[in-house]
Amino acid sequence: MKGKLFAFEGMDGSGKSSQSALLRDWIAQSRDVHLTEWNSSEWVHDIIKESKKKELLTPITFSLIHATDFCDRYEKFVLPLMRIGYVVIADRYIYTAYARDKARGVDSKWIKQLYSFAAKPDITFYIRVKPEVAYNRIKSQRQQINPQESGHDIFPELDQKNGFLKYQSMILETYDEIAEENNFVIIDGTRTPREVQMEIRSSIRGIL
Amino acid sequence: MNKGKLISIEGIDGSGRTIHSQDLKRYLEGQGYGVLAFGLQMSRLIGERITKMKKDMIFRRRTLFLSYVTDLADQMELSIRYGVESGFMAIADGYTLSLKTWGATRGLEDSWMSDVLSILPEPDIRVVLVSSPEEIMRRLISKRGFLDPLEAGMDVLTKGDVYESYRNYINVFQNTIKTSFPKEKQITTDNNFEDVRLELIRYVESKLEA
Numbered sequence: 199m200k201g202k203l204f205a206f207e208g209m210d211g212s213g214k215s216s217q218s219a220l221l222r223d224w225i226a227q228s229r230d231v232h233l234t235e236w237n238s239s240e241w242v243h244d245i246i247k248e249s250k251k252k253e254l255l256t257p258i259t260f261s262l263i264h265a266t267d268f269c270d271r272y273e274k275f276v277l278p279l280m281r282i283g284y285v286v287i288a289d290r291y292i293y294t295a296y297a298r299d300k301a302r303g304v305d306s307k308w309i310k311q312l313y314s315f316a317a318k319p320d321i322t323f324y325i326r327v328k329p330e331v332a333y334n335r336i337k338s339q340r341q342q343i344n345p346q347e348s349g350h351d352i353f354p355e356l357d358q359k360n361g362f363l364k365y366q367s368m369i370l371e372t373y374d375e376i377a378e379e380n381n382f383v384i385i386d387g388t389r390t391p392r393e394v395q396m397e398i399r400s401s402i403r404g405i406l
Numbered sequence: 407m408n409k410g411k412l413i414s415i416e417g418i419d420g421s422g423r424t425i426h427s428q429d430l431k432r433y434l435e436g437q438g439y440g441v442l443a444f445g446l447q448m449s450r451l452i453g454e455r456i457t458k459m460k461k462d463m464i465f466r467r468r469t470l471f472l473s474y475v476t477d478l479a480d481q482m483e484l485s486i487r488y489g490v491e492s493g494f495m496a497i498a499d500g501y502t503l504s505l506k507t508w509g510a511t512r513g514l515e516d517s518w519m520s521d522v523l524s525i526l527p528e529p530d531i532r533v534v535l536v537s538s539p540e541e542i543m544r545r546l547i548s549k550r551g552f553l554d555p556l557e558a559g560m561d562v563l564t565k566g567d568v569y570e571s572y573r574n575y576i577n578v579f580q581n582t583i584k585t586s587f588p589k590e591k592q593i594t595t596d597n598n599f600e601d602v603r604l605e606l607i608r609y610v611e612s613k614l615e616a
Contacts, residue, residue, distance in 0.1 A: 245451065252452075256483040259451065273466040311518070
């Protein structure tokens, strides 16, 4: 394929959304670029939002409806744009599903098969921070941790903070487990945003 | 408590799936069974949305396939699985085999579809309904008043007018379903309703007794 695909992974509060936006703006100066975000398909994301609020999802339907959302963006944007030669940046990619679905007890092998149609990114940046750091970051920006971030559907008994720390630790564990086999470029997310961005840019220079 | 059975009625739109699954439901209820009805595009979660969005998504086949799986899984997870566990009969108006055939006619990989669908239980009893293209089209026209190009698989095979395209699509779909699943019980629904009805009921009864 002519285009390039760069994916960002990391827990909530790791800074990956800011980093992917910064990278998009930088690349846009010289090339066609498209940023796609997790859970943003035009026709699925509102169903996901609504059904999470009403707690209608089981681990399997949670997994499948996110796969539907992903696939919709994949078939509508990612694949055709890459064919044309765009740089596509994914703020969360299939590894997010690996981590989140696994935390809900879904069989890892099945999740992999489910997403086996998706192209492997040219680079996957894994912005790594500890859950405590991510928690403090989010709390310094807004009052509330939202229920998705604290895994409220799996740990309804825990308060926001403990839910967040426990859920995000599980996510971190899966990312760490799969980092090597998926060639993640691990980025220390505790440094300043500018330092992180410069490291990302220098690792894609050769590829672009 | 005895477990119930999962029964799937499979086939293309217009094969008689809906009418015969409804009839089978009434029959089994008459025999004293509790019966749950479900099927393709019938979930609360995403069923209606699929109907609305289908036209926009005809070339996003994998997405459409996954939304159908989500749709079936939602029904399975929220009610059907527990229903069957606790003794109900569940009849699917279209299930995994219809869905796989839909995908196969559109080039989706067989192994990928099987992997994804492995999350849903295999039915205890499965019946494939087939019919001649002319009969299927006659039924669709009497239901909707015209042949809907989208339903006609126009995204797959465009060949002459809507009639020729539809004919062609039905042949491809039904050949795929027959050759991919040769061991499944097939019933031709061209015969009069009562004959088909009795053949279906006899088959299901024989399975229930076994």
